[in-house]
Amino acid sequence: xxxxxxxxxxxxxxxxxxxxxxxxxxxxxxxxxxxxxxxxxxxxxxxxxxxxxxxxxxxxxxxxxxxxxxxxxxxxxxxxxxxxxxxxxxxxxxxxxxxxxxxxxxxxxxxxxxxxxxxxxxxxxxxxxxxxxxxx
Amino acid sequence: xxxxxxxxxxxxxxxxxxxxxxxxxxxxxxxxxxxxxxxxxxxxxxxxxxxxxxxxxxxxxxxxxxxxxxxxxxxxxxxxxxxxxxxxxxxxxxxxxxxxxxxxxxxxxxxxxxxxxxxxxxxxxxxxxxxxxxxxxxxxxxxxxxxxxxxxxxxxxxxxxxxxxxxxxxxxxxxxxxxxxxxxxxxxxxxxxxxxxxxxxxxxxxxxxxxxxxxxxxxxxxxxxxxxxxxxxxxxxxxxxxxxxxxxxxxxxxxxxxxxxxxxxxxxxxxx
Numbered sequence: 020x021x022x023x024x025x026x027x028x029x030x031x032x033x034x035x036x037x038x039x040x041x042x043x044x045x046x047x048x049x050x051x052x053x054x055x056x057x058x059x060x061x062x063x064x065x066x067x068x069x070x071x072x073x074x075x076x077x078x079x080x081x082x083x084x085x086x087x088x089x090x091x092x093x094x095x096x097x098x099x100x101x102x103x104x105x106x107x108x109x110x111x112x113x114x115x116x117x118x119x120x121x122x123x124x125x126x127x128x129x130x131x132x133x134x135x136x137x138x139x140x141x142x143x144x145x146x147x148x149x150x151x152x153x154x155x
Numbered sequence: 156x157x158x159x160x161x162x163x164x165x166x167x168x169x170x171x172x173x174x175x176x177x178x179x180x181x182x183x184x185x186x187x188x189x190x191x192x193x194x195x196x197x198x199x200x201x202x203x204x205x206x207x208x209x210x211x212x213x214x215x216x217x218x219x220x221x222x223x224x225x226x227x228x229x230x231x232x233x234x235x236x237x238x239x240x241x242x243x244x245x246x247x248x249x250x251x252x253x254x255x256x257x258x259x260x261x262x263x264x265x266x267x268x269x270x271x272x273x274x275x276x277x278x279x280x281x282x283x284x285x286x287x288x289x290x291x292x293x294x295x296x297x298x299x300x301x302x303x304x305x306x307x308x309x310x311x312x313x314x315x316x317x318x319x320x321x322x323x324x325x326x327x328x329x330x331x332x333x334x335x336x337x338x339x340x341x342x343x344x345x346x347x348x349x350x351x352x353x354x355x356x357x358x359x360x361x362x363x364x365x366x367x368x369x370x371x372x373x374x375x376x377x378x379x380x381x382x383x384x385x386x387x388x389x390x391x392x393x394x395x396x397x398x399x400x401x402x403x404x405x406x407x408x409x410x411x412x413x414x415x416x417x418x419x420x421x422x423x424x425x426x427x
Contacts, residue, residue, distance in 0.1 A: 026176065033175035041168040048160035077189065078182035083209035084314065085201050098201065100194040101184045106209035107193045110218060113210070114225045117319055117406070121232030124413035128239040131420055 032073045039066035053130050053140045057123065064119045068112045075105035083109065204391040206312045214317065215395040219376045222398070223361050226405050230358050233409035237351070240421035250282070251275045277339060279425045285336050293335035300328040308403040312392045318399035322406025329411045337425050338415060347415070347423070350408045357405025364397050 027034060039062060046059025083106035085098060134140055137148050179186040196213055206212040214222050249262040254276050308321030333341040365376040373380035378394025385393055415423060 029180045030175055030178060032181045033178055034172065037168050037171045037175065040171065041164050044167060045160060045164045048163065049157050073181065074186070074188050075193075076182050077184040080184065082315070083197065085207040085209065098198050100189065100197045103197045103209065105189040105193040106196055106213050108188070109210045110213045113214060113317075113319060114221065117225055117229055120323075121229055121409075124232050124409075124417070125235045125239075127417050128236045128413075131417060132239055135420065 033070070036066045036070040036073075039063075039069070051142050053133065053142065057126050057130070060126075061119065061123060064115070068115055068119075071108040071112045071115075075108035077101065077104055080104045204395075205389055206392050206395060208312055208314065208316075210315075211311050211317050211395060211399070215398050216378070216391060219365075219398065222402065223358075223365065223376070226358050226361055226402050229409050230354050230405055233354050233412040236413045236416045240416040242421040246422075246424075248280070250278050250280060252278050252282070282337075282425065289335050293331055297328050297332055300331070301325060304328060304403075308399055309396065311399050312395055318402025319406055321399075322403035323410060325403065326407040326410025326414075329407070330414045333414065333418075338419055338423065339425065341411075342415070342423060345411065347412075350412050354405050354408035354412060357401045357403070357408065360401030360404065361398055364394060364401070368394075 043059045043061075043063030043066060046062065047056050050056050050059060080101065080103055083103045085103070130140060133145070137145055139145060139148075179188075196209055196217065200209050200212045200217075201207065204212045204216050206216070247264055249265060251260040251262065252258070252275065253260070254274060259278075260275070304321045304325035306321075307316035307324060308318055311317035311321065329341060329345060332344070364378075368377045368380045369375055371380040371383075376394075376398075378391045381394060382390045419425070
């Protein structure tokens with residue numbers, strides 16, 4: 020039992036992302052309202068982003084900005100990779116955040132368009148209206 | 156249906172939790188993710204690019220083509236919002252407010268478009284005078300937000316920041332203007348045409364910097380080739396700054412385009 024607790028304590032960050040991801044996934048699958056589905060999608064994306072950023076974290080390391088006077092072409096003290104956090108997940112997630120904003124904007128525009136035509140964002144009502152349209 | 160989805164979600168979560176047992180501990184410096192490529196970036200980026208902010212160095216130099224297409228994605232999102240929502244059908248009823256006296260004119264079915272002048276202001280039916288406190292506070296805040304945004308864009312090479320972040324801050328200052336006054340006031344200051352041109356110009360600045368490097372005899376986005384024009388000193392940082400400005404322009408314009416089209420359903424009236 021203590022081993023299990025030790026395992027969770029060492030990797031508690033992953034548990035948090037899995038919980039966030041489950042919330043987002045549940046909202047995307049089970050919710051009836053399209054806007055709520057979008058909120059779920061954003062929670063899901065946030066979970067992924069946090070997961071990536073936490074991979075880049077190192078103990079006793081600082082943000083990935085080189086300290087000191089290296090910028091002026093000087094070769095002062097050697098730079099050790101263990102002193103700086105991993106910049107690669109940060110870069111990847113910077114672009115992922117931008118994509119998430121873009122997808123959110125387009126999805127909301129589509130929701131506005133759907134609402135203009137059918138006066139509802141509830142999925143079952145939309146399906147009903149669409150089947151009526153096909154019959155008539 | 157809800158029960159079924161709950162079971163599916165719990166199964167997925169259980170599988171993922173089971174999988175985390177093999178993942179490295181939190182904050183371990185010797186994980187596979189930080190031993191290969193990122194080690195090279197941390198140790199050599201300053202020698203290769205002379206830019207202390209590694210995130211910017213990787214974003215705008217090592218992975219610059221990725222970022223260019225990212226900017227194109229942002230531009231496409233703004234374009235999609237515009238195409239989906241923009242509604243050019245003219246309104247039937249027009250309302251004008253005489254600014255000095257506050258008298259409201261209601262014009263039904265005008266034969267042609269009336270353009271409001273200095274005395275008269277174009278307005279909507281559901282118009283409320285903006286709150287004085289909100290207006291004053293926002294008027295004082297917005298210039299500082301914009302200065303900060305420009306700082307974040309310009310200083311992205313040496314401190315946390317960059318084109319995406321600065322562009323979002325600048326765009327949000329415009330959105331604050333639209334919220335605290337109204338949408339028409341914003342569109343009088345920053346016209347829709349200007350926003351459209353700005354969003355495309357940002358992508359073109361980025362691609363132009365890449366193509367000009369090719370014209371000067373290097374690879375696409377090879378900033379070193381600008382050295383004969385701008386001097387050797389910090390030439391890569393300068394190239395990255397140009398690229399970040401392009402990104403910032405595009406992101407700013409697209410943020411505002413998405414906002415103005417969604418809140419007013421493409422009609423560009425009062426909005427929220």
